[in-house]
Amino acid sequence: MTKTTLTEFIDLCVRDPFAKTLYCVDIPRFYVWNNKRWQRRKAGMRVQLHPCILEANVIWRVYTVSLNSGDLYYMRLLIHHVKGPVSFDELKTVYGVILPSFKDACREKGLLHDDAHWQHTMEEAERTRFPRAMRDLFVVLLVNCEINNPTDLWGRVKDSMSADFHHLEQRTLYDHTLLINGKHYNQALSYLQEKLVTFGKNLQQFNLPAPQNLHVHYVVRNREFLFEQQYNTDEQREFVEEKEPFLNPKQENVYGFICDCLNRDIGKLIFIDAPGGTGKTFVNNLILTKVRSSGDIALSVASSGIAATLMPGGRTAHSRFKIPLTIKDNDLCNIARNSDTAILLRNTRIIMWDECPIMRRESFEAVDRTLQDVCKNNAPFGGILTVCSDDFRQLLPVVKRGNDADVENACIKKSYLWRKFRKFELKNNMRVDEDRLMYSRFLIDAGEEKLQNNNNGEIELPKDMVLPFRRIEDSIDFTYPSFENSAELFSKNCVLVPVNESVRNINSICIRRFPGNMKEYC
Structure with a gap:
């Protein structure tokens, strides 16, 4: 022990x-x-x-x-x-x-026979906690403890629980002589009322005064819920009408199936296999906008922060679902049933999850168990329509000191959820022209192991894709023929290398070639 x-x-x-x-x-x-x-x-x-x-x-x-x-x-x-x-x-x-x-x-022992202990608890909180934390503690006491006289306890600590509203108005009006008054108490009561509602209770059940919301200028609400309902439905509808005609047949097939699931209120798991350039982000954003145009809630998440920024309202999966950083089998996410996040999830119509292949399967399974618990629904992901997308040919989960078998075991394809997914494919590359289409197909074939390997198990690049250079200077000359008035050239071309040491060498060579005197800033 x-x-x-x-x-x-x-x-x-x-x-x-x-x-x-x-x-x-x-x-x-x-x-x-x-x-x-x-x-x-x-x-x-x-x-x-x-x-x-x-x-x-x-x-x-x-x-x-x-x-x-x-x-x-x-x-x-x-x-x-x-x-x-x-x-x-x-x-x-x-x-x-x-x-x-x-x-x-x-x-x-008589320690709970009167409210002396709860009064001591709140008095201790006055010295160590902010007003909002005091209000949360007061709600916990009301719901879970046997307080004989809640009205008396409220009267003893209402000034401390309302102090942040009082200070906010002082700063807003630039009047530090303003005394705490009934309006500030009313704001605190509004907060308590909203929290109690999540437990199926209200202030009247505890003989506490009901808030008079008609004259309250600050009412605390579920901020996550409000954020997801801030979208202008008219603007969203116009976007959908403008972009729907641009869907190609493959995209339209995916889009139509998801819309059908939404119309029939069917919770399914869908995976869109979409290599880069096939319009995955376009389809994802169109589906998000379609749902939001009806005033419903659509959550957009991604496994990385960069991908999340490409989706309207996007957040990382760890942030949205409170996924533990160190996760094991049978873990749950840190979402309580009565939390603001849980209320948001129960009102969600669809979850769009991008770059899912780089997430460990334990993370998906933790989200699945959490949503079933929060939504009180044993269907996958709590019965919420969930659309995952990305390309398994790119990056798989990272396993510290893991071998190929460990990486494969961490992949979502090894999860019990994978067989429940309906799979779709997007193949047509919408970014490249005919001249670069062969390179796009080469990348897909490499990811699907369709290319022939040499004796060492390596893929040999076609000769028309390889430049006959042995020195880094030759690659720089090919990429940047001129360093005079070359802003546009540098904005469009770059040399990609796998290690930082090579990056520093290339930067050093390029800096010496720029016209003018070099100046170093410390």
Whole structure:
């Protein structure tokens, strides 16, 4: 078992009779934490009746524990009221009976019979938390704890819970003499009301005053939800009408199938296999706009930040779904059922997920389990229509120190979800002209392993694609024939190399070739 200050306090009480006379918070006055053990102090004032014990005037802070932590919170409460426990069972023992839980022990000891403890909790929060965090804590107390008089508790802390609204109006009006008043209390009550609604409760159930929203200038709402509803439906509709005629047959097939799923409210998993230049982003954005033109919510996510910027309202998948950075099988995303993100997801019509092949399969499975939990629907992704897209020929998941088998196992194609996807393909490259079409086809054939390898397992490039240069200077001469008035040339041409050292060499050569005197800035 991992040694902590608490577990070692209990062990100290077993072996040291003097520790049996102390509460946990008093231990640092007489003992020091050294090498993961409590040891008697060697400097300080001697304690009367205990000449071998030395006392120091120190401050020690017990770790804060959230009310949502359940029995852990009540155990923290008990260590402030039980001296020298020799076991966790002793903490739960009241009048010689070991009770089932720490909360039961708190109740039997009279620690929860009145609101004194909840008042102390809010008073402590006044010293350590911002007003919004205090309001969130107050909601947790109302929902999860047995407060006898919520009205009295509100009256004691309403000034502190409304302080941010008060300060905001002072700054807005440039009037620092403005006193806190009923409008600020009303704004705090509006916040509490909205939070309670997510738990299926309201202020009236706790005999607290209802907010008068008619005169409130600042009402807190689900900001994520509001952001996804900010789109102008008329503008979105015009965009759809303008762009739909440009769909080619392959794109139109995908687009029509997804629109049909939306019209019939069918939640499916769809994968669009789309190499670069085949119009994947165009189709994705058109689908997003189509859904938003009806006032519905469409979430656009990507596995990388660059790809997310190419989608209107795009965010990374880790940001949107709160995917853990270190993830394992059977993990869940950090989304509570009553959170703002959960409310947004329950109202989502479609999820567009770009660059999905570079995500580990565990991430997809975590999102799948989380959406099923949040939406209370056992269908894949909680029954939300989900469209994934990209090209497996490009970049697969990165596995630290992994071999080919590890990378393959981390791929979404190894997930239980993959067989549930309906697959579509986009093949026609819309970016290149006829002169470069052969190169585009070459890249696709290379990704699909259709090209012949040599004896070393390497793909031999066609001779018409290889320049007969052996020096980097020759490549620079070919790419940049002139360095005079060459702004347009440099904006269109570049030399790509795989390592930074080569980049530095090329930059150094090019800088020396530019006309004029070179000046170095430190």
